[in-house]
Amino acid sequence: MSVPPSSELPLLRVIGDADGAGDRSVTGLGDDALLALHRSLVLMRTYDERSVVYHRQGRVGTYAMFWGHEAIQVGAERALAERDWIFPSYRESAIGLLRGIPAATVLQWWRGHPSGWWDPRASRVASICVPIATHVPHAAGAAWGARLRGEDTVALVFFGDGATSEGAFHEGANFAAVMRAPLVLLCNNNQWAISTPVTAQTAAATLADKAVGYGMPAVRVDGTDVLAVFEAVRNAVSRARAGQGPTFVEALTYRAAPHGTADHPEAYIDPERVEEARRHECLGRFEGYLRRAGLLTDEVAESVRAEALAAMREAIAAAEAEPPGDVSLVFDHAYGVPPQALARDLAELRRIRGGT
Amino acid sequence: MSVPPSSELPLLRVIGDADGAGDRSVTGLGDDALLALHRSLVLMRTYDERSVVYHRQGRVGTYAMFWGHEAIQVGAERALAERDWIFPSYRESAIGLLRGIPAATVLQWWRGHPSGWWDPRASRVASICVPIATHVPHAAGAAWGARLRGEDTVALVFFGDGATSEGAFHEGANFAAVMRAPLVLLCNNNQWAISTPVTAQTAAATLADKAVGYGMPAVRVDGTDVLAVFEAVRNAVSRARAGQGPTFVEALTYRAAPHGTADHPEAYIDPERVEEARRHECLGRFEGYLRRAGLLTDEVAESVRAEALAAMREAIAAAEAEPPGDVSLVFDHAYGVPPQALARDLAELRRIRGGT
Amino acid sequence: MSVTAEQVRELLLVQAVNDALHAELARDPSVLVMGEDVGRAGGVFRATAGLLERFGPDRCIDTPLSEAGILGTAVGLCMEGWRPVCEMQYDAFSYPSLDQLITHVGRYRWRTRGAMEFPITIRMPYGGGVRAPELHDDSPETYYAHAPGIKVAVPSTPADAKGLLAAAIRDPDPVVVLEPKLVYRTARGPVPEGEHVVPLGRARVAREGGDATLVAWGAMVPLCERAAAALAGEASVGVLDLRTLKPLDEQAILAAATATGRVVVVQEAPRTCGIASEVAALLAERAILDLQGPVLRVTGYDVPYPYWQLEDAYMPSVARVTDAVRQLLAF
Amino acid sequence: MSVTAEQVRELLLVQAVNDALHAELARDPSVLVMGEDVGRAGGVFRATAGLLERFGPDRCIDTPLSEAGILGTAVGLCMEGWRPVCEMQYDAFSYPSLDQLITHVGRYRWRTRGAMEFPITIRMPYGGGVRAPELHDDSPETYYAHAPGIKVAVPSTPADAKGLLAAAIRDPDPVVVLEPKLVYRTARGPVPEGEHVVPLGRARVAREGGDATLVAWGAMVPLCERAAAALAGEASVGVLDLRTLKPLDEQAILAAATATGRVVVVQEAPRTCGIASEVAALLAERAILDLQGPVLRVTGYDVPYPYWQLEDAYMPSVARVTDAVRQLLAF
Ligand SMILES: Cc1ncc(C[n+]2csc(CCOP(=O)(O)OP(=O)(O)O)c2C)c(N)n1
Ligand SMILES: Cc1ncc(C[n+]2csc(CCOP(=O)(O)OP(=O)(O)O)c2C)c(N)n1
Ligand SMILES: [Mg+2]
Numbered sequence A, B: 001m002s003v004p005p006s007s008e009l010p011l012l013r014v015i016g017d018a019d020g021a022g023d024r025s026v027t028g029l030g031d032d033a034l035l036a037l038h039r040s041l042v043l044m045r046t047y048d049e050r051s052v053v054y055h056r057q058g059r060v061g062t063y064a065m066f067w068g069h070e071a072i073q074v075g076a077e078r079a080l081a082e083r084d085w086i087f088p089s090y091r092e093s094a095i096g097l098l099r100g101i102p103a104a105t106v107l108q109w110w111r112g113h114p115s116g117w118w119d120p121r122a123s124r125v126a127s128i129c130v131p132i133a134t135h136v137p138h139a140a141g142a143a144w145g146a147r148l149r150g151e152d153t154v155a156l157v158f159f160g161d162g163a164t165s166e167g168a169f170h171e172g173a174n175f176a177a178v179m180r181a182p183l184v185l186l187c188n189n190n191q192w193a194i195s196t197p198v199t200a201q202t203a204a205a206t207l208a209d210k211a212v213g214y215g216m217p218a219v220r221v222d223g224t225d226v227l228a229v230f231e232a233v234r235n236a237v238s239r240a241r242a243g244q245g246p247t248f249v250e251a252l253t254y255r256a257a258p259h260g261t262a263d264h265p266e267a268y269i270d271p272e273r274v275e276e277a278r279r280h281e282c283l284g285r286f287e288g289y290l291r292r293a294g295l296l297t298d299e300v301a302e303s304v305r306a307e308a309l310a311a312m313r314e315a316i317a318a319a320e321a322e323p324p325g326d327v328s329l330v331f332d333h334a335y336g337v338p339p340q341a342l343a344r345d346l347a348e349l350r351r352i353r354g355g356t
Numbered sequence C, D: 001m002s003v004t005a006e007q008v009r010e011l012l013l014v015q016a017v018n019d020a021l022h023a024e025l026a027r028d029p030s031v032l033v034m035g036e037d038v039g040r041a042g043g044v045f046r047a048t049a050g051l052l053e054r055f056g057p058d059r060c061i062d063t064p065l066s067e068a069g070i071l072g073t074a075v076g077l078c079m080e081g082w083r084p085v086c087e088m089q090y091d092a093f094s095y096p097s098l099d100q101l102i103t104h105v106g107r108y109r110w111r112t113r114g115a116m117e118f119p120i121t122i123r124m125p126y127g128g129g130v131r132a133p134e135l136h137d138d139s140p141e142t143y144y145a146h147a148p149g150i151k152v153a154v155p156s157t158p159a160d161a162k163g164l165l166a167a168a169i170r171d172p173d174p175v176v177v178l179e180p181k182l183v184y185r186t187a188r189g190p191v192p193e194g195e196h197v198v199p200l201g202r203a204r205v206a207r208e209g210g211d212a213t214l215v216a217w218g219a220m221v222p223l224c225e226r227a228a229a230a231l232a233g234e235a236s237v238g239v240l241d242l243r244t245l246k247p248l249d250e251q252a253i254l255a256a257a258t259a260t261g262r263v264v265v266v267q268e269a270p271r272t273c274g275i276a277s278e279v280a281a282l283l284a285e286r287a288i289l290d291l292q293g294p295v296l297r298v299t300g301y302d303v304p305y306p307y308w309q310l311e312d313a314y315m316p317s318v319a320r321v322t323d324a325v326r327q328l329l330a331f
């Protein structure tokens, strides 16, 4: 199969301008679904903003914010079936919230508490992947593995623009294409990898161009448009489920927040460009769309926000109330059949720590 | 820069059919140059065929033949300036012959004798690279490094179709493109990686399609046509030297010989397809071209062959006459400032070996 | 784990590997084999011969040339319930997959707090002495044994090649099985037919001996047996075949030290941070009063594996091993 | 190598790294720095701050996110006469480059029979204790020290951070410099201005002591100093800072064993095949008659580095070190 280079691809949009010019609707998404998307966006936004506050208060450790990227996560998750796999990077650490993982759990991950590590089988959300791009082959393998078992499960993997430079991305994408694995490769092109702009990451005209080399189709979508992301991913998921193999989705956005709590983007990003991105952020755009459609009032918006805030307050309280993990957790779970030395190590450690 | 997918690219050819239909000529290659190319092809062919014989006679170890791929090597080398770097894989182990490295040296490499390891600075031929694709970043670095020094040196790297699946290929190609390194990526698509056909290696329509993802142009060329390879590489070299960055050249051929002396392709390749490839092999095609142009007679062909054969006889004799390497070579050269332990190790080893 | 075999066949070591794969794929439909050239070609050493024909292309998979892709997709395959057996074509060609191994294969179970298993087996021919081109001769056990969450097994006999591989495949944890290619076709011995499992973590006394103990694994075991035989007139030298390098059979190593007080550890890999050092450290920590002399190491050197015409000088030899034993006896 | 510095400044360890880079880039126009975020951002720890401004984008290069690409192109850069200093952003993110390191960086000089040099420096922040997310805490020295052709240095003081990095950059061989991030901004000390070189391969007596010796490197050195201080009433405990892990300063280690006969080696990395094992093996091989008791190892465990709320339990602590010394004294 030959695939056209994606610079010729239009940028998919559903939400129009602030005055409503260009607003479209997406088949299959009724009013309730639209409002559910809104609640999800607010939940994610609130989680993210509160985490930054908690970090400043010393209640959460280093944290990688996803402010402005909520539409990519919410739109994509919505386009999947519950049985479909999600493989997040650290940038999508809280995507589990959309699958029922408690906010307290995710907070605990960033607080370095053992209860922040969840069971991926339960939610079909894989563990947060810290080393860039290394989870792309995992997602390819899971998708392929489901297909080998005759199931119609799809996998979706999130990664950034920077990730496309890694060998692991390449090997995972190629495997997926060769095995016709039902995989959606969802690239959040926020145009920065810490301080490195995407123009220093690749000489390709677009990241979607990468797909050509794998013989898979690509689509480019406005990443601040939750409906466009939903539509693009839904199409990719249908292709995958129908046995047509992987699709590369490039979601274009801009990193309007620091890389993480330890980062100082003033040193390398033009603040005006950031301000512009903040003005076009995804939640506001979607709220405008809903208001124009007569679906959202100030009261509803306010109550959704209040609900999310209350949930976060509860979540941090629950996280903080949890007793610290027992020292045995240093040794547990690393092996199904552990080397005998570990029991000796634990006993010795307990003795030295005076029994705790 | 956006690049068209290469499946739309024509396959570059210079040499026409057996009846001469389609024969073209290449600017800048006079009769002497054509005959020099012929001598090089014969030299390489003879080296390769003799090495297989020497292997059967137990005079050379495991050997990876390049029968039928001589045109790619000869055409490419000819398109480079002497100062340009060549990065061979094991498949181009003898490319140094075209740069004045003695055949005896290359034979020693396959005989496992230390004198088979040459000084790359002298010939600008890097060491033979055994692990697939891992030399692609080296070539990118050398090309980029020359450019950083303000020189107009170009580098060319040989690799196979299978190599394109490796992360190292990806990272090297991307680096080259981002740094606008003067690099020619020359892919010998012989359609097999040991027993794996290229169709199981990638889902892309062509390997040249890989270039799109790096934002570099690609060209597809008939790899059994020494003049076409020359022309394609010469163009790529000019681009590189002019500061326009890397080019991906896909040379299409077919592996008409086993992968190596230990391989049994009967198990996985259709012998008829191999026979067909052998009928279209590059030396015969070029000899036909030269004959049609009135440049080659039976006598000349015979004497070129005899000369090459004689050279090989001398080379193997010279290799076999060389005394075995001293045991100190186990320790030498690994470090510029070696750990003290190595001298102790050598002394101990000599003592145990009774002084040798 | 039980050994249910009734009959025994004489097999070469590489045939025993093949036998184990046939048996395990037949036993457990979730086991699959993947790697470069494992299918159509049956593996470059024929270790996977017949699997494609018998179990089909979904259970014996020719992959792209992509070691990180092989190991990385294996992680994902586990998430969908598969037990992948990954072949790395040669020792040194496994290095591109080290990142996946260190950051994921050994840590993912822990990351799920034990909720998910990653029963990946990684098998590869390893070691020197085979007159091969560069990078076909490495002994990479240190890279694997040091990685948290990874187990490492190395057979030296056909029976153990089958039994340890079966154990690795059945183990809930990732296990690297290093197969000594030097003796793939020279080690010949009785192998139980059908299912045969040799538990991980237990060394094997390859030769009894009261004066000194040679500790070895893989192709160094038969070498040590030859060295012990060569010393027969001078001393009674035992050989302990570790079989599993992680976890080490500490009891067996300490028992040898207690019994003979003189230990020489023999490995092909470069010396620094080798398993030989680990064994010596174990003895220095837990057997210091039993030792009758230093713990000596006969190892490869901290240099690249050499040009093969010189490899016999690099590899531990009978002469080097007997020299070490004699030094120890004279201490 | 000479120390030509006249004046001394108080610097943090990470500032001393920065100082070394400025000095070496100024001294030698063939030195360049490359890595992720080393330019515009000055490094995520600010270790490369000011280099881009001072030496321009050809000498301080922001690379793509591609560790194998960084190290692989560095090999090629050497062929064109450059001396690349490659930053890996964190310990565990260096693993994607291990293949290049093991198969090429450490072997290419040998492959050219000494005709070409590959004076690559690979520096990275390493180690635990910093309350960071997963895989920001590894101590990867074993992977590097075991690789043929590679040297490894680990400073524990600002002066050594500058001097060892300068030595690494000037060394004709590839050197991995592991910088203890735990003390990047807490270790403060006098650093010679201008050129300052601390030769590779020489340990440093961080504290004298006649009853027992703690052997350590990196962030474990100040920890051992605290442990030794805590034991002051009971015993005179010395601390040997290895500074270079390959080649080891065997003389210094053996001298410590001769002097005190009691050695505890302390490392953050998992135990199996750690440098602690290497030191213990060296002692078991060459100092067996000097030892007054076992060689004890206080190490990380053979498990993934834990969730950070539990990291203090995983990391060697003053309590674990003093406990080991007391065991040894009571032996
Ligand atoms: C293998 C690896 N190398 C380096 C890092 C350090 N690092 C963390 S995030 C990051 C940038 C990632 O950029 P991108 O892929 O665009 O994702 P984004 O952060 O923009 O979501 C880097 C270099 C890492 N986590 N893993
Ligand atoms: C990293 C690595 N993996 C595996 C191998 C074993 N191997 C040697 S050649 C080869 C096939 C290479 O195919 P291709 O790239 O098409 O080159 P060709 O042999 O056809 O010239 C393989 C798998 C290797 N040398 N290096
Ligand atoms: Mg980004």
Ligand SMILES: [Mg+2]
Pocket (backbone or CB within 6 Å): B160, B161, B162, B188, B189, B190, B191, B192, B193, B194
């Ligand atoms: Mg090929």
